[in-house]
Amino acid sequence: MRDISGQRWILTKTMAMDAGCCKVTGVGSYGDAHLLEEPVEYGFGCRVSARRDLPPGGSPPLSIHFTSAALHPLNDDGGFAQVWYTSSIHHTTIVAVAVAVLVVAAARIVHQVCDPWPAAAPVSPQTSASLHLLPRSLTHLTNLPKPKPQSSHPIRLCIAGKESRCFTGMADYSYQSLANSLSTPLANMSPQGRWRRVLLITLVSVIFAVFYFSLPSAYMPTSLAALKYPTAQYASPSNGDTSMEDSMSTILKALYGPILHPVDAANFTAEEGDVYRLHGEPKFTKKLGKRVLILDIDSRPLTAPGQLMDKKLKWKSMRPLSAGMLSHYMFAKIHGYDYKFIRAPDYADRWGTWVKVPMMKEALKTHDYIVFMDSDVMFHYPHLPLEWLLNYWNMTDDTLAMMAIDPNEPQNYDDKGNRFLNTGFVIARQSKRTQDMYRAWAECPSEKKYPGCARWKLDWAHEQAAFGNYLRYDFDRPDDIRVLPCVEANGAPEAVNRGGCKGVFVRHYWVDKGLVAKDLADSVMQYFLPRLHQLYLNTASEHIVDAKGFRLDGADLVELTEEEKANAKAQAEAGKNQKDEGY
Template identity: 70%
Template sequence: MGPQGRWRRILFVAMGGMLCAFIYYAYESSTMHRNPKQAQFPHHNNVSLPENDLSMMTVIKALYAPILHPVDASNFTDEDGDVYKLPGEPRFREKLGKKVLIVDIDSRALTGDGQLMNDELKWNHMRPLSAGMLSHYMFAQIHGYDYKFIRAPDYEDRWGTWVKVPMMREALKTHDYIVFMDSDVMFHYPHLPLEWLLNYWEMSKDNLVMMSIDPDEPQNYDEKGNRYLNTGFVIAQASPRTQEMYRDWAECPTDKKYKGCAHWKTDWAHEQAAFGNYVRYDYNRPDDIKVLPCVQANGAPEAEGRGGCKGIFVRHYWVDKSLLSRTLGDQVMQYFLPRLHQLYLQESKNHIIDAKGFKLSGADLIELTEDEKKKLKDKEGANQKDEGF
């Protein structure tokens, strides 16, 4: 493990205690008291919480709430300094809250070592796809959206990924908007709300779904010569027509409406190929399907050479799934570190001792004279490298 890996492990072991300290000092909540009998730092990555303990929710809100991007802001500046401006007046000006469902769908048990449904999940042994689903859950908690993990029944005659289609259809019966992500997909900026993205991507009231186009590569073209839309990231809007589209999509391999679709029961790209070769040509009103740019809603930086799909807002790690765990760590640490630094400076009078008014003589501290203080600046740092290394 390299220096960055060791740095992340140390920070995550300490993060629980530091987050609690942050909340205590920053919010001075009368309901939170430090218990001297409790260990200040956990001995392992897992902490058992009572069912009625909302402290973790408090931690999430304390970390992200002060820096949430306004849903109707006219622009957004990314980490590279690039500015993205809304193309027009925003449709969404208020938070959608529980009208939005962030949904994970899987038919597997996921109870193995390092998997999400295991009773014990440790940072350094976590499977990458567990990190992806945890990021979905965290995104929902940050913004107040609903979140569900649907353990789907299996089709007897189809590849496992097909279960996402009927389960998304069911989810659209209870929520106005759903966001489905494969477990190797993440929102890159946790503080950027879905509503802002819907404004930026100009979701209209008539859109059924929004999907990203796939990279410009031979395997990503359908039988008519058009590129597939990637079904690993789907934003869907509830409507009777959306229900019809999902029904036709789920029933595509029966060959009743779409002859030849049975081919995609088990052959790659399964439900994505069925949608790309058949369904999207049936639901072809101008506003039915909103196609998102690959550069913004597909791929990741290491895939930029494949059609520029670097995942500015939504990242799909189909090149290197091992990056999911690191990305989840970055999603927490890049927000936690500035807040920790802010707390450090705010409390500096309690823990910074300035001994620059003294000089060292052997093992003794001797107070400087006024003349010595004036000469100090010229010699300061003469025997040091940058930051002491």
């Protein structure tokens, strides 16, 4: 059995899957795209089709899991879908081998029973008398020309009826008869010759089927297919226990679900009280779901204590950048987006941050929108959906990418005197032009198109300087690159004195990476505390005991009279014998 789970395939908008033994799951509908309502298991030779009329913004991702399947795009009319393809040759191979055995057995029977009998064959009178019991296709065999003898062997003929009778005789038999039959026009061939041709073709077809179904194929040009990333290096625990994942998903839904900001809301009020309003009608009115990929990219192992791949990560010893990537994962879980962490290969001659460029390019082949963040970048409001920000920042059908401008400081200016765009936070939209931009960006240091770009292989600000000095001037249509305000999508409150970059919606902690873990705690506790407090008040009758109707007399509680209650109330209002909270 071969497992290729985790491979990514690109299909055209209209597709069909010819499968051996297959099971289709995770299907549903999106807009005008109607697929199967429930998971369905299909038997041998099933065919599953899905036709989709895509919205102008592209296609929703389609997740299909199936075994022993071959993919056939029917036409190239635009749009792409993500298909996770898990293939196993186990069932198809069993069926194909079984059919092959049956074919060989049938051929053997025909070889023994239906082979041409020479006219001179010594057949006993009992056998001749019984030939009328045989089908016409057998009884006229004695009229065939006798082939040149090559070998002789006993012929045993068994006729089943009320009682089984077998007859044995000698016949001249030539294997050349098969070749003679195949070289004879079909109209002039004996029935036995036709059967042999059918059986031979069937046997060849079965052998081809075994080979065909054992190889997964996307039937797509390799230039369009996304890279296949191995996923086994950091495999999930294999104990089959999903209770932790289920419980954490339940916690996140319970914590953030009731307070998620509407995707198409006209405004948003920040924690300081500032109100941010859309500039027009919202483009995105429904959740994008798995069409969005929240993306982390790194080439380092990150297995040291306190790092992301540490199997025993603890809060007090967690390194700040682990907190950042966990916040990205949490944001994706809250809103139902896809999330991937890609361990990228290194460039031999470039600074490590260059790897983000080709990896973003590849990710855009499987998703309509990607959000890449450095590990010191966080969404400050986990309950605020990306769709609202896309509306607020005016993502259009012509936008290639969104990036925040850097602070107004000398080191942040390019050779033309314009401020860099920070590549630590990028929202990119799938399109051919976006692919062209990322390819040109990744190849910039080769200097085939951009002389002088090789400088930024190792010099600060690396890929950011390459984009700022070259790429943004090549891709300069009005909507190509959406420049986001530094105050909204860069910096942090601690950096407000550096060009006002306080990161209202997206915080980038280049000012102090140690603040990332604190922000993760804040992004949880600012939502958890009000919910905990509300639960406390709602169940007050179960745990609050009001003993104010009594007075203390030594070790005893004595119920107050009405006059004593009035005096006690006056003393409480005066604050007598009371300490300040926290004293």
